[in-house]
Amino acid sequence: MRLELTADQEAFREAVRRFADQDVRPRAAQIDADDRFPRDLVREAAARGLMGITIPVEAGGAGRDYVSYALAIEAIAAASATLAVILAVNNSLVAEVIARFGTAAQRTTWLRRLATGQAVGAFALSEADAGTDAANQHTTATPDGAGYRLSGRKVWVANGEVADLLLVFAATEPGIGGRGVSAFLVPTDTAGLRAEKTADSLGVRGLGCRDIDLDDVWVGAEAMLGAAGKGFQIAMWALDGGRVAIAAQALGIGQAAFEEALAHTKRRQTFGRPIGRYQAVQWMLADMATELEAARMLMYRGACAKDTQDRSTVEAAMAKLYASEAAHRAADKAMQILASAGYHRGSTVERLVRDVRATEIYQGTSEVQRMVIAAAILAER
Numbered sequence: 001m002r003l004e005l006t007a008d009q010e011a012f013r014e015a016v017r018r019f020a021d022q023d024v025r026p027r028a029a030q031i032d033a034d035d036r037f038p039r040d041l042v043r044e045a046a047a048r049g050l051m052g053i054t055i056p057v058e059a060g061g062a063g064r065d066y067v068s069y070a071l072a073i074e075a076i077a078a079a080s081a082t083l084a085v086i087l088a089v090n091n092s093l094v095a096e097v098i099a100r101f102g103t104a105a106q107r108t109t110w111l112r113r114l115a116t117g118q119a120v121g122a123f124a125l126s127e128a129d130a131g132t133d134a135a136n137q138h139t140t141a142t143p144d145g146a147g148y149r150l151s152g153r154k155v156w157v158a159n160g161e162v163a164d165l166l167l168v169f170a171a172t173e174p175g176i177g178g179r180g181v182s183a184f185l186v187p188t189d190t191a192g193l194r195a196e197k198t199a200d201s202l203g204v205r206g207l208g209c210r211d212i213d214l215d216d217v218w219v220g221a222e223a224m225l226g227a228a229g230k231g232f233q234i235a236m237w238a239l240d241g242g243r244v245a246i247a248a249q250a251l252g253i254g255q256a257a258f259e260e261a262l263a264h265t266k267r268r269q270t271f272g273r274p275i276g277r278y279q280a281v282q283w284m285l286a287d288m289a290t291e292l293e294a295a296r297m298l299m300y301r302g303a304c305a306k307d308t309q310d311r312s313t314v315e316a317a318m319a320k321l322y323a324s325e326a327a328h329r330a331a332d333k334a335m336q337i338l339a340s341a342g343y344h345r346g347s348t349v350e351r352l353v354r355d356v357r358a359t360e361i362y363q364g365t366s367e368v369q370r371m372v373i374a375a376a377i378l379a380e381r
């Protein structure tokens with residue numbers, strides 16, 4: 001067993017870290033404060049191949065493995081959690097799904113544009129009554145002529161503000177749960193689509209979340225991705241990758257919190273000594289470092305599984321569950337170590353505490369990850 005990155009993976013991580021340090025980190029506080037989608041940074045990320053990291057080179061992507069992708073998301077998240085999830089949605093939840101399930105025509109129309117950042121993709125699964133219960137789709141797709149009419153309302157669609165393409169899930173056979181759900185590629189300039197700003201977000205601000213009304217939106221039959229009734233399986237396949245990316249995002253946030261805390265323990269003195277000399281503080285640092293390293297191992301495992309298996313559901317669920325909760329604990333401890341220096345609006349740790357919380361909610365809550373893991377354990381034994 002070898003736990004080493006290849007020279008190529010290391011070099012790629014270094015290149016992404018340089019971009020994150022030089023171009024992304026200086027912008028993170030402003031993106032958060034303004035809650036504004038960072039279009040220019042997304043373009044710069046795309047120019048570095050970060051909008052289609054695992055998409056084959058011949059389709060416009062960077063042609064890299066999932067471990068490299070996870071390393072990139074972690075590095076970006078350590079600078080801006082918002083940019084990390086923008087990239088994760090485009091990569092895992094849209095581009096990779098089209099690469100895997102798209103027809104030749106769908107791949108030709110969308111893949112290069114998504115992978116090069118000429119187009120931005122968004123994933124429209126959640127509804128007011130279909131969050132955790134995602135199979136309970138109230139959005140319907142009714143056959144009409146040579147296509148379908150889509151009607152319903154999607155909520156919390158990240159990238160929705162700027163997206164050119166929505167991957168929309170809708171019931172082609174309502175009332176039978178996941179087996180009746182199909183997936184559709186819907187350009188955002190299609191008649192009948194209306195986007196509205198989602199509620200003011202606590203963290204990952206600037207993600208461009210939109211609630212999207214589909215009011216009798218007609219799409220041709222060629223807009224269906226995969227076969228009729230396979231949409232829910234496609235969504236779950238997408239989340240196998242997406243959850244590894246969210247594990248990486250959480251890890252980046254947690255690592256940034258750790259670095260903030262570590263620097264403070266050297267800088268801040270009480271009773272004439274740096275606070276890092278006190279055992280109570282040392283133990284917090286030790287727990288943070290250990291838990292983040294454990295999370296990193298699970299993230300690598302999830303990414304490797306994604307590279308080598310068609311489904312990697314349990315590995316991805318374990319990585320996301322543990323990394324998001326470990327990063328939450330790390331951000332919380334960082335706040336404790338910084339104390340009043342962290343507990344004010346505009347401090348980096350304050351932003352990290354808000355950002356990290358989303359990683360336990362989107363792409364399946366921690367409870368959902370536990371349900372997935374438990375179901376697999378019970379099925380095995």
Ligand SMILES: Cc1cc2nc3c(=O)[nH]c(=O)nc-3n(C[C@H](O)[C@H](O)[C@H](O)COP(=O)(O)OP(=O)(O)OC[C@H]3O[C@@H](n4cnc5c(N)ncnc54)[C@H](O)[C@@H]3O)c2cc1C
Pocket residue numbers: 089123124125126127128130131132133155156157158159201204207209358361362363364365366367368
């Ligand atoms: C910042 C942000 C970005 C998002 N981006 C997207 C996006 O791009 N696309 C998209 O489609 N969605 C997106 N979402 C939606 C997200 O996926 C859902 O919020 C999430 O799946 C949880 O659904 P819910 O909020 O409806 O919670 P609910 O389903 O109402 O759950 C409420 C609580 O009950 C628990 N619970 C529910 N059922 C069970 C059960 N059976 N057993 C145990 N516990 C249970 C949940 O874990 C949770 O704690 C985003 C959300 C946020 C906050």
